[in-house]
Amino acid sequence: xxxxxxxxxxxxxxxxxxxxxxxxxxxxxxxxxxxxxxxxxxxxxxxxxxxxxxxxxxxxxxxxxxxxxxxxxxxxxxxxxxxxxxxxxxxxxxxxxxxxxxxxxxxxxxxxxxxxxxxxxxxxxxxxxxxxxxxxxxxxxxxxxxxxxxxxxxxxxxxxxxxxxxxxxxxxxxxxxxxxxxxxxxxxxxxxxxxxxxxxxxxxxxxxxxxxxxxxxxxxxxxxxxxxxxxxxxxxxxxxxxxxxxxxxxxxxxxxxxxxxxxxxxxxxxxxxxxxxxxxxxxxxxxxxxxxxxxxxxxxxxxxxxxxxxxxxxxxxxxxxxxxxxxxxxxxxxxxxxxxxxxxxxxxxxxxxxxxxxxxxxxxxxxxxxxxxxxxxxxxxxxxxxxxxxxxxxxxxxxxxxxxxxxxxxxxxxxxxxxxxxxxxxxxxxxxxxxxxxxxxxxxxxxxxxxxxxxxxxxxxxxxxxxxxxxxxxxxxxxxxxxxxxxxxxxxxxxxxxxxxxxxxxxxxxxxxxxxxxxxxxxxxxxxxxxxxxxxxxxxxxxxxxxxxxxxxxxxxxxxxxxxxxxxxxxxxxxxxxxxxxxxxxxxxxxxxxxxxxxxxxxxxxxxxxxxxxxxxxxxxxxxxxxxxxxxxxxxxxxxxxx
Amino acid sequence: xxxxxxxxxxxxxxxxxxxxxxxxxxxxxxxxxxxxxxxxxxxxxxxxxxxxxxxxxxxxxxxxxxxxxxxxxxxxxxxxxxxxxxxxxxxxxxxxxxxxxxxxxxxxxxxxxxxxxxxxxxxxxxxxxxxxxxxxxxxxxxxxxxxxxxxxxxxxxxxxxxxxxxxxxxxxxxxxxxxxxxxxxxxxxxxxxxxxxxxxxxxxxxxxxxxxxxxxxxxxxxxxxxxxxxxxxxxxxxxxxxxxxxxxxxxxx
Numbered sequence: 001x002x003x004x005x006x007x008x009x010x011x012x013x014x015x016x017x018x019x020x021x022x023x024x025x026x027x028x029x030x031x032x033x034x035x036x037x038x039x040x041x042x043x044x045x046x047x048x049x050x051x052x053x054x055x056x057x058x059x060x061x062x063x064x065x066x067x068x069x070x071x072x073x074x075x076x077x078x079x080x081x082x083x084x085x086x087x088x089x090x091x092x093x094x095x096x097x098x099x100x101x102x103x104x105x106x107x108x109x110x111x112x113x114x115x116x117x118x119x120x121x122x123x124x125x126x127x128x129x130x131x132x133x134x135x136x137x138x139x140x141x142x143x144x145x146x147x148x149x150x151x152x153x154x155x156x157x158x159x160x161x162x163x164x165x166x167x168x169x170x171x172x173x174x175x176x177x178x179x180x181x182x183x184x185x186x187x188x189x190x191x192x193x194x195x196x197x198x199x200x201x202x203x204x205x206x207x208x209x210x211x212x213x214x215x216x217x218x219x220x221x222x223x224x225x226x227x228x229x230x231x232x233x234x235x236x237x238x239x240x241x242x243x244x245x246x247x248x249x250x251x252x253x254x255x256x257x258x259x260x261x262x263x264x265x266x267x268x269x270x271x272x273x274x275x276x277x278x279x280x281x282x283x284x285x286x287x288x289x290x291x292x293x294x295x296x297x298x299x300x301x302x303x304x305x306x307x308x309x310x311x312x313x314x315x316x317x318x319x320x321x322x323x324x325x326x327x328x329x330x331x332x333x334x335x336x337x338x339x340x341x342x343x344x345x346x347x348x349x350x351x352x353x354x355x356x357x358x359x360x361x362x363x364x365x366x367x368x369x370x371x372x373x374x375x376x377x378x379x380x381x382x383x384x385x386x387x388x389x390x391x392x393x394x395x396x397x398x399x400x401x402x403x404x405x406x407x408x409x410x411x412x413x414x415x416x417x418x419x420x421x422x423x424x425x426x427x428x429x430x431x432x433x434x435x436x437x438x439x440x441x442x443x444x445x446x447x448x449x450x451x452x453x454x455x456x457x458x459x460x461x462x463x464x465x466x467x468x469x470x471x472x473x474x475x476x477x478x479x480x481x482x483x484x485x486x487x488x489x490x491x492x493x494x495x496x497x498x499x500x501x502x503x504x505x506x507x508x509x510x511x512x513x514x515x516x517x518x519x520x521x522x523x524x525x526x527x528x529x530x531x532x533x534x535x536x537x538x539x540x541x542x543x544x545x546x547x548x549x550x551x552x553x554x555x556x557x558x559x560x561x562x563x564x565x566x567x568x569x570x571x572x573x574x575x576x577x578x579x580x581x582x583x584x585x586x587x588x589x590x591x592x593x594x595x596x597x598x599x600x601x602x603x604x605x606x607x608x609x610x611x612x613x614x615x616x617x618x619x620x621x622x623x624x625x626x627x628x629x630x631x632x633x634x635x636x637x638x639x640x641x642x643x
Numbered sequence: 644x645x646x647x648x649x650x651x652x653x654x655x656x657x658x659x660x661x662x663x664x665x666x667x668x669x670x671x672x673x674x675x676x677x678x679x680x681x682x683x684x685x686x687x688x689x690x691x692x693x694x695x696x697x698x699x700x701x702x703x704x705x706x707x708x709x710x711x712x713x714x715x716x717x718x719x720x721x722x723x724x725x726x727x728x729x730x731x732x733x734x735x736x737x738x739x740x741x742x743x744x745x746x747x748x749x750x751x752x753x754x755x756x757x758x759x760x761x762x763x764x765x766x767x768x769x770x771x772x773x774x775x776x777x778x779x780x781x782x783x784x785x786x787x788x789x790x791x792x793x794x795x796x797x798x799x800x801x802x803x804x805x806x807x808x809x810x811x812x813x814x815x816x817x818x819x820x821x822x823x824x825x826x827x828x829x830x831x832x833x834x835x836x837x838x839x840x841x842x843x844x845x846x847x848x849x850x851x852x853x854x855x856x857x858x859x860x861x862x863x864x865x866x867x868x869x870x871x872x873x874x875x876x877x878x879x880x881x882x883x884x885x886x887x888x889x890x891x892x893x894x895x896x
Contacts, residue, residue, distance in 0.1 A: 227779070228779045228783065229783065230779075230782055230783055340761075341773075341838055341840075341841070341892075342758055342759050342760070342761060345758055345759065345837070345841070346758045349836065350758045351758060364687075368690060368694060371694075372694050372698065375694075375698045376698050376699075379698070379699055379700075388699075391695065391698065392695055395691045395694055396691065398691075399687050399688065399690070399691040402687060403683075403684050403687050406683060406687075407680065407683075409832060411677050411680065412823070414677060414679040414680070415677040415679065416677075416678075416745075417822075419675065419677040419678065420822075422674055422675045423674050423677070424674065424824070425813065425823070425824040425827065426823065426824075427827075427830065428674070428677075428680075429673060429674060430668075430672070430674075431673075431676060431680065432830075433831075433832075435832070436831070436832050496831050497831070499835060499890040499892075499893070500835045500836065500890075500891075500892040500893070501892070503835075545697075545700060547697055581761065
């Protein structure tokens with residue numbers, strides 16, 4: 001293209017940008033010109049306050065999740081590289097952190113936008129929250145500084161600290177994770193308090209217990225003993241300790257507890273753990289998608305091999321995070337029921353129940369996709385063909401489990417009147433059982449075990465054990481798998497017949513323990529069996545189908561959508577409250593958006609997120625290209641000067 | 644006999660799965676499965692087939708071979724013509740069946756379970772204790788507990804069995820005239836999933852007391868607090884679990 005044509009295009013873009021800016025300013029300024037005194041809400045122009053806060057918060061969270069998740073595994077990979085003295089691990093860890101650096105400033109920027117939106121649109125809510133959580137907000141700023149500087153030193157000092165200072169560098173990596181995790185724990189206090197602003201009596205600080213004159217423990221125990229003489233004092237005291245105590249004055253809404261009482265609410269720790277694990281899975285999936293993209297555009301064999309390997313590791317990390325994630329989510333759900341039964345019913349049986357069907361579909365996509373990638377990966381290992389014969393059975397098991405997980409309990413919304421009449425109600429007499437939690441928990445555990453089996457086959461591919469007891473070992477491993485599945489299914493069936501508290505507190509944890517137990521025991525056996533195994537084939541990195549790379553991108557998209565949708569559930573559970581049961585939402589947005597609106601909004605946010613991520617990654621790529629282009633020029637110049 | 648192609652095997656599995664769900668499960672083993680659920684299951688089966696054929700390049704080529712042959716081979720002309728006629732006819736039939744006006748009433752879009760209010764009331768009186776006040780008698784005074792259950796039984800057969808049935812299975816005399824159908828307490832997904840206070844709320848406030856979210860509920864349940872004493876409602880709740888053998892969800896679980 002000629003130089004003039006290029007200038008003309010640039011001018012057109014400039015004019016378009018100015019017109020757009022003018023339009024935005026003219027639309028926005030009138031809203032900002034309103035009286036700001038003592039207002040409870042101020043409208044955000046064009047898209048409304050709720051949508052503005054939603055977009056800013058969700059984007060901030062997605063970027064935040066990425067930059068908190070990636071350093072966790074980057075430091076582990078760096079450690080592996082240090083110990084094994086394999087440079088490729090160090091290079092990959094560095095590449096991960098480079099991606100983090102690009103996303104870090106965007107996270108901070110989006111955090112600033114979120115604060116701006118909240119200050120502008122919801123001044124009273126923010127004032128109430130900052131009144132309670134003021135000290136934590138100062139602490140947050142300190143942590144943020146700590147994280148920023150540690151990340152800078154960690155990234156820029158990568159090459160400088162190689163060699164004998166590597167351990168210092170690794171320590172910085174660990175420190176970075178400590179700052180990051182602490183930041184997330186602190187910010188989680190604010191949002192979990194909005195959902196569950198009460199706590200159990202035993203969790204209260206002594207000073208608050210003294211203040212709560214209506215809740216005198218001795219009196220409550222005495223009352224309970226009078227009511228139920230069969231109780232022992234210890235049992236009565238335990239019951240009092242488990243009583244949910246509101247931390248607010250019933251009439252004024254004034255907060256009565258200490259900061260710690262507000263922090264230590266029902267959903268704080270489950271959300272912390274759920275997000276911590278989720279960050280690993282999300283971070284892994286994003287770097288895998290990045291590697292997939294680089295694989296697809298790579299020209300050289302070396303690049304293809306490197307990005308194939310990076311994508312494999314990203315997916316592996318995502319799987320490591322994905323496997324315990326349902327258990328952490330289950331704990332969060334249990335705590336929500338413990339906090340408020342209505343909220344629990346709203347979540348699983350009423351307002352948000354269909355969201356959990358969507359969740360099942362998406363988690364199904366994640367597990368099917370992750371297995372697909374592993375199976376595709378076996379194509380690049382010579383000697384893996386022997387495991388292909390198990391694949392149809394494994395696909396069948398996964399699909400049946402996902403089908404059960406996806407089956408709704410109540411079919412009234414998706415059935416015609418004649419179908420309802422044929423079923424004799426809104427529950428199918430047989431498939432209806434699949435809609436109950438005991439069935440769903442059972443199949444989740446089986447899907448996890450099947451995915452673990454895929455990984456086991458992948459690990460064994462191309463290797464032949466030399467131990468004499470390999471036949472017995474294989475029979476033992478098969479028996480452990482078989483018994484594990486039988487026990488999980490039997491527990492699941494028993495779950496239909498027992499009281500809910502037995503199912504929730506005894507049976508479900510046992511199912512999880514059995515699944516984890518099978519994985520741990522089989523891993524140990526397999527490691528011992530395949531120690532010093534002979535290699536019948538090497539892994540031909542780079543020999544992957546393009547389809548498998550698109551699956552990695554699909555997994556990242558699914559993770560992002562899932563986070564958005566479940567965020568809608570977590571936040572929407574408050575319904576018409578800014579702070580549940582304490583501060584009513586009286587704005588024009590005081591309604592719960594329908595699932596379809598939420599899906600639309602999450603999709604829009606996802607597109608913005610991937611556009612931003614794509615742009616940041618492209619910038620990194622652009623910088624690399626410039627550097628690569630500069631190297632021959634410099635070399636030429638050096639050669640000329642030498643001559 | 645020539646071995647069938649991978650495409651044929653996959654096609655047969657797909658059709659056989661549909662027949663299994665539609666006619667074997669939905670007719671011989673159980674009652675019909677709603678079409679939307681069958682579509683969901685079929686989508687999963689399709690995904691499973693696509694996963695199986697596309698994991699390896701060789702298998703994908705094997706799967707695609709008959710399709711490509713049908714499209715380009717000179718000696719497959721008859722097959723091409725048959726498909727050119729059959730595929731549009733199938734699409735036509737499918738489209739017609741889906742968009743043609745049907746005489747049946749629309750489906751019921753109501754939620755699975757209504758959300759109880761944050762505050763439990765009987766008439767205007769706020770009930771502070773969310774546990775059944777007579778539940779503790781089960782341990783403390785079995786005789787008195789039994790009398791409460793008996794009272795619950797009387798209340799049930801005086802008032803509730805017309806719709807909820809002799810056996811508490813939702814098959815009462817009036818049930819067939821009601822939509823939605825009365826609750827079936829024998830279903831393991833009903834009693835164990837809710838606390839007693841939930842039942843107290845549903846009985847005392849009836850259909851008109853259901854929340855405005857998730858409407859239309861169309862529930863024919865009367866407002867029983869206008870006809871029953873508080874104690875009678877708690878008693879009938881005791882009777883429901885005693886008769887069915889199911890325990891309510893405990894407070895805090």
